[in-house]
Amino acid sequence: MTTSRTSQIPAFTSLLGGAAGPPAPQDQPDQAVVADLHLDQIVQAVAGHREEAELISGLLYQQVRDVEIVRYRHEVFRDLQDPGLFQVAVRFAEQMREARDHLSQLAEMRSQQQREGWFLDAASIYCDAVRTLSADLAGWPVSSRGLLTFRHYLAGYVGSPGFGRLARDTADRKADLAGLTYQVRIKGLRVEVTRYDGVPDYSKEIEQTFERFQQGAVKDYLVKYRSWPGMNHVGAQIVDFVARLFPEEFGRLDAYCREHAGFIDDSIRQFDRELQFYLAYLDYIRPIAAAGLAFCYPELSADSKQIAASDTFDLALAAKLTARSDPVVTNDLELSGSERVIVVSGPNQGGKTTFARTFGQLHQLACTGCPVPGSSARLFVYDQIFTHFEREEDLADLAGKLESDLVRIQKALLAATKDSIVIMNEIFTSTTVSDARFLGEQVLAKVIELDLLCVYVTFIDELASLGPTVVSMTSTIVPENPAERTYKVVRRPADGLAYALAIARRNRVTYEQLTQRLADQARPSR
Amino acid sequence: MKAHLLYAGRDFDFAAELPANHADLIQDLELGTVLQTMAARDKFLLDISTRVMLASLDDPDDIRYRQQILADCIAEPEIIRQMYGIALGALQDKRGVWGYWASQRPTGILSGAVGQLEVLVVRLRELRQLADDQAGKFRSAGLVTLLQSLQRDLDDEYLDTVSSHLRQLRFRGGELISARLGRDNSGIDFVLRSGITRRGWKERVGIEPRSVYSFSIAPRDDAGAQALEAIADRGINLVANAAAQSADHVSSYFTMLRAELGFYVGCLNLHAALAARNQPLTFPVVEPASPPTFSCADLRDASLALRTDRVVGNDVDADGKSLVVITGANSGGKSTFLRSAGLAQLMMQCGMFVTASAVRASVCRQVFTHFIREEDPNMVSGRLDEELKRMSAIADQIGPGSLILFNESFAATNEREGSEIARQVVRALLEAGMKVFFVTHQFDFADSFRRQRPGDALFLRAPRQPDGRRTFKLEVADPLPTSYGQDIYYRIGGWLPDRDGIRPAEAD
Known part of the structure; x- marks a missing residue:
C-alpha cells in the first residue's frame, strides 16, 4: 500500500497486546463445548452481523494463556467503559466501516467512473473519520497502554503532509462532480447521452395530456421510487459517455484516484479492526450491566485450582432475560484446599444446568481478556475444557445413545490433562438408575484420579458424597411452593428432593388434568 | 381449469399453515431424509412434499384417490415427469421474461406481461398436445379427468385468439x-x-x-x-393492468398444476431411490379409524433405509391394541421401529406407498411425537419441564383418534418419578381414545401397564443375543428389569488405558 506515512510518526503495533493478527485455530475450543456452554450464543450475539465477526469470534473463542496480554486488554476495556469515549469510538468505527464497505465494493464495479466516484466518496468519509477521532481523542483522559500509543500515533498521522494533501484533493474533486448535469434520451433500446440543454420538465405536459382518461377512484398503481439502486451496465455506459462530455472534471478525478490509491493507513486500519472486539463486547454487556448485574476483571492463576467467583451468572441467559426485563439469579462458587469437583443435584429446573454453563463460560471468557460476569472472580488458567451435555438422539450413529455417550466421555477423559476442566450435565438418562449411578461413579473416580476441575450435574444424589475433593451443591426451591424455583444453586448436601410431579401439575399434564383437557378438546371439534 | 390431483374436486391448500407439531414430526421421525429424497435437491419439491406429507388425510377414500393416481404415475413415470416439466418450464420461461416484474416498473409490467403471455401460450399448446397423445394411458379418476379438461378448455380456436391479442400489445415510446x-x-x-x-x-x-x-x-x-x-x-403508469392480470391467471394455473404434480414427482423420486436399494414397497391397506388396526410384515424405517444398508424389517401384529410398549436393549432398534411405524402412518395418510412387504393400518386423525430432546436451546426451563411443556402443547392440539409416539419420554428425572408421570399421561391418553406407541427403558412404567392392561396392550422387546450383541429385530416379549450400560462400558474398555478399579469383578 502506498500510504503517506512519514518516518517521524511514532509506531503503533496492536490494541490487543502481544503479536497482532488473528488467533491461531489450535487455540479454539471444540464445537461441542461451544454449543454446550452456549458460548456460541454469546459469540453470535457479540460478533454476529459485525464486519469483523470472524476476528471477534476468533478472539472470544481464543484461550490466551499469557496473563500479561489479558491485563493489557483489561486496561483498554477500562478506558472504553467511559461512555463518552465509547461513543467517540463507535462513531469512528461506523465511519471506517462505511469507507471500507465502499472500498470492498469497488472490485464488483465494472465501470471506471463508478469506481472512481465511489473511491472518492470513501476517501471523503475516511478523512472525516480520522480527523474527528484525532480531535476527540486529544482531549480525552485515557490511561491504557493500547490507547495511549495509538493516540500518539494518530496525532502524528493527521499532521503529516501526506494526509493534508489527501484531504484537500478529496474536497476539490467532490465539488467538481456536484456541478454537472446531463440528459439521456431513450427510444426503444437506443440511448443518447448529451449535456443538459435546458428542455423543461415533461411530467406536467403528460399529466395534462392524459387527464381526460381519468375515470374516478381506482387502485393506486403509482410506483414509489426510492433512491437509485446502484449502477448496472446501462448506467455504466451512460456515465462513461458523461465522462466524455465532461472530460476535464473526469480527467482530474482519474488522476486523483491514481495518486491516492491505498489511502487507508495500515495502522489505523488495524486499530479499527481490533477496536471492534472491545466495542462489540461492551455493546453486548452494556444492557446487562445496566440491569444491575456486575462484571469484573478476574484474577487469573496458572498454578492454583483454588477458584472462586461471586455474584456470577450465565451470560447468554442473562442477555436474554434482561432483554425482556426478567430478573437474573446470580450464584457464588468457591473451591478451596483440595476441593476440585462440584456435584450439582437437586430439583429439576432449579438452575443446575445454568450453573454448569456459568462455570465453563467464566473460565473461557476470562482467558479472552474480557470482563466476566460477577462482582469478583479468581480463576484457573486451564488448558482445555471438556463438556458432555445430553445430546439429541442421532440416527446416523447406530451405536446407540448410551454407547456414543460413553465413547465420547472416554475420549474426553483420555485427552484431559491435570490442567483441564470437565463439565458434565445429566448424562446417562437413557439408561436405568442403577446404570447411571454405576457409570457416574466411574466417571468421577477418573476425574478425581486426574485431579481435574469438574462440575457434574446429576439427579443421582449419591454421587455428591464421593470424597473430600467433591463439593455438593444443590438447586433450591421455595419451601411454601415446591413447584416454584429460586434458580439459586448453593453449597449444601444433596437432599434427595425431586419435584417432578409438581412440575407436571404446573404443566397441566397429570392424569386428572390431562383427562379433563382431552375431554374439553374433543367437545368443540366433533 | 383445475388440476385436482390431490383431492377429487378441490385444490390442495399450499398456503395452509403446517400443523403445529410439524417441526417435531420432521425432527423426530427423521422425515428430512425422506423429504430430501423426494425433493432431489429441488427446493420447491421439498416444500411441496413437506406440505402434502404433513397435511395428513384421515378419510380412507381420499387416501385411495391418491393411491390410484400414484399407481398410474409409477406405471408411466415419464409422462408424469414430462407434464411436470411443461408446467415447470412455463414458470421458468415466465421468470426469464420477467425479472423486472418484482421491481414494479410500469413499462416492465407491460412488456413483461406480454412476454409472459407469449411463452405461457407456447406451454399451453404443449400441454394440449400431451393430453391428445397420452389420453388412453391412465386409469385413475384424477388423471383421466385432468387430461379431458386440457383437451376441452384449450382447443385450437381459443389458443389462436390469445395469440392475436398478444401481437397487438407490443409497442414502445421514447423519453x-x-x-x-x-x-x-x-x-x-x-x-x-x-x-x-x-x-x-x-x-x-x-x-x-x-x-x-x-x-x-x-x-x-x-x-x-x-x-x-x-x-x-x-x-408511465397504469397502462398495463389487464395484460398483467391475464398473465397472472394463466401462470397461477401452471403453478397449481406444477405443485400438485410435484408431490407425485416427489413420490416417484422416492420410489426410485428405495427401489434402487431393494426395499420392499407396497401400498398399505387403509382401514377405518376404529377398531385400532396395525399390522405389518417386514416394515422398515424408510428414512434409515435411504441412509444405510443395515436395515432390519419388523413383523408386528398389533391389531386391536391401543398401546404398544417397546422395551429392551439399548442400541436394539427400538427407536428405529418407532420411527418406522410413525413414518409408515404418515406415508399412508398422504396417499403414498410404504417400505414393507405388507401394512394394514387404521387411519388416525393426526400423528404426534414426543421424543427425548437436547437441552432446550432457549434455556427457559429445565429438561423435565421442557418435556412436560411439549406434552402440554400436544394436549392442546391432539384430537380423539390420534396416534402418539413416545421415545424415552419423561426420563429427565429419576426412574420412580419418571415412571409415575409416564403412567399418568399414557392412561389419560388411552382413556381419551388415542393410540400410543411408547419406547422406554423405565421398567417400572412398562411393567405396570403389562400388569394392568394385558388385553389391549402389546409388548415388544429389543432382544440381546447370548453373546451380548443386538439383532435390531423386535420380539413380542414382556419388559425386563435391566438395561445394558455396564456391558457397553466394559466392551469399550472403560476409560482406557488405565483400567484399574473398573474391572467387571470389582464393579459389583
Missing part, C-alpha cells in the same frame, strides 16, 4: 430525461423532459455531433432493458 451524478457517479435526480422525437431537438444536436453519444441495448439483455425502463418509467 428524454435529465440527471445528475450521485455519490458513485450513477444517475440521480431524474426528471422527464418533453421533446419526444422533435425535429428541432434533433437538428440542434446534429449541429454539434461530438456532444451526442449513443448506444443500444442488446435485444435479449433483460437487465439492460430493465435499466432503461427504470430511467424511463417515471411518466
